[in-house]
Amino acid sequence: MPSITEQVMRDQFDYLADAIAQPLPDIGGRTLVFLGCGTSYYLAQILAAAANLAGRPAIAAPSAEWIQRPTAYLADLTGAMVIGLSRSGMTTETVNAMRMARAGGLGTLGISCAADSDILGAAEHSIYLPTDPREGIVMTVSASLMLLAGLRLLGQSVTAKDLIVGKEVMQAMQDSAGLLKQGQHLVYLGAGPFFGLANEGALKVQEMSLSYAQAFHPLEYRHGPISLIDEASLVTIIYAPDSAPEEALVAKDVQAKGARVIGLGGPGDLTIPIPDRGPVSALIALPALQLMGEMVALRKNLNTETPRHLSKVVMLSEG
Numbered sequence: 001m002p003s004i005t006e007q008v009m010r011d012q013f014d015y016l017a018d019a020i021a022q023p024l025p026d027i028g029g030r031t032l033v034f035l036g037c038g039t040s041y042y043l044a045q046i047l048a049a050a051a052n053l054a055g056r057p058a059i060a061a062p063s064a065e066w067i068q069r070p071t072a073y074l075a076d077l078t079g080a081m082v083i084g085l086s087r088s089g090m091t092t093e094t095v096n097a098m099r100m101a102r103a104g105g106l107g108t109l110g111i112s113c114a115a116d117s118d119i120l121g122a123a124e125h126s127i128y129l130p131t132d133p134r135e136g137i138v139m140t141v142s143a144s145l146m147l148l149a150g151l152r153l154l155g156q157s158v159t160a161k162d163l164i165v166g167k168e169v170m171q172a173m174q175d176s177a178g179l180l181k182q183g184q185h186l187v188y189l190g191a192g193p194f195f196g197l198a199n200e201g202a203l204k205v206q207e208m209s210l211s212y213a214q215a216f217h218p219l220e221y222r223h224g225p226i227s228l229i230d231e232a233s234l235v236t237i238i239y240a241p242d243s244a245p246e247e248a249l250v251a252k253d254v255q256a257k258g259a260r261v262i263g264l265g266g267p268g269d270l271t272i273p274i275p276d277r278g279p280v281s282a283l284i285a286l287p288a289l290q291l292m293g294e295m296v297a298l299r300k301n302l303n304t305e306t307p308r309h310l311s312k313v314v315m316l317s318e319g
C-alpha cells in the first residue's frame with residue numbers, strides 16, 4: 001500500500017485540476033519580487049526566471065534576506081510588487097516581509113494554501129489555494145498549487161494536458177528505482193527556470209530521506225563540484241531545451257566518472273521525456289521529483305510523515 005505522502009503526491013493532480021482556472025488578481029506591469037522560505041523560496045526562483053523570460057523584470061529572494069537587506073537584491077524598489085509565497089501563510093520571515101513591503105508603499109500579493117493566514121491578511125492582494133488536508137510536514141501538493149498559480153499569474157496557460165503529462169512523468173519516475181542505492185550522493189542540475197526546480201528536488205530528497213544533496217546550474221557543476229562524483233553518485237538533470245546539447249555533455253562527463261544519470265527531458269541512464277512547454281515544464285516535472293524523494297526515503301526505511309528535525313511551519317519566537 002502506498003504511504004500517505006505518496007498518496008497525497010498522486011492525488012495532487014485533482015487539486016491542480018481544480019485550480020487550473022481559478023480567477024487571479026491583476027498584478028499590473030510592475031517589477032516583481034518573489035519571496036519565500038524553503039520550498040516556497042525555490043518556487044520564487046522558478047517564477048522570477050519565468051517572469052524575466054516573459055519580458056517582465058523580476059527577482060527572487062529568501063524572505064529573511066529581503067527583510068534585512070532588500071537593496072542587496074534590488075537597488076531601486078520604486079513601484080515594485082512583492083509576491084510572498086507561503087503554504088502555511090504563517091512563516092515569520094515571509095509574513096514580516098509582506099508587512100514591511102506594504103508599510104513601505106510597495107504592492108503586495110500573498111499566495112497561500114491556508115485560508116485566513118497572516119500572509120493573506122498582510123497583503124493588499126491575495127490568492128488562496130485550497131490544498132489536501134492530508135499533506136504532511138514535507139510540502140508537495142501545496143508547492144505544485146503555488147507554482148501553478150504563479151505561472152498563471154505571469155500569463156502562462158497551464159492546460160489539462162499538462163497535468164496528464166505531469167502524471168505520466170511522475171509514473172515514469174518509478175523506473176528510477178533500479179538506480180537508487182544506499183548511501184548515494186545526490187545531485188540535481190537545472191538551468192534557467194529549472195534551477196529553482198533543481199534546488200527543490202535537492203531540498204525534497206534531503207527533507208524526506210536525510211540524504212546529502214546538492215543543486216547546481218548544469219555547466220557550473222563541472223567547475224569544482226564534479227570532484228565529488230564517483231560510483232555512488234546519482235545525478236538528476238532537468239534539461240532546458242535551449243541548452244540541452246551542452247547539458248548532455250555534462251551527463252556524459254559525470255557518467256564517465258562513474259555516476260548514474262536520470263535525464264528529465266534529455267539523455268541519461270534513465271530518460272524521462274518532458275515536452276518543451278517553457279517554464280510550465282517545471283510544474284510538469286515537480287511531482288516526479290517529489291516522488292523521487294519518497295522513493296529514496298523508502299529505500300532507507302524512513303517514514304516521510306515524521307521527517308527528522310522538521311516542522312510544518314517555522315516561526316521565530318519573539319524577543
Ligand SMILES: N[C@@H]1[C@@H](O)[C@H](O)[C@@H](COP(=O)(O)O)O[C@@H]1O
Pocket residue numbers: 037038039040085086087088089090091094137138139207310311312313314
Ligand atoms: N520545513 C518547512 C519547509 O518544508 C517549507 O518549505 C518552509 C516554508 O513554509 P511556508 O511555505 O509555509 O512558508 O517551512 C519549513 O521550513
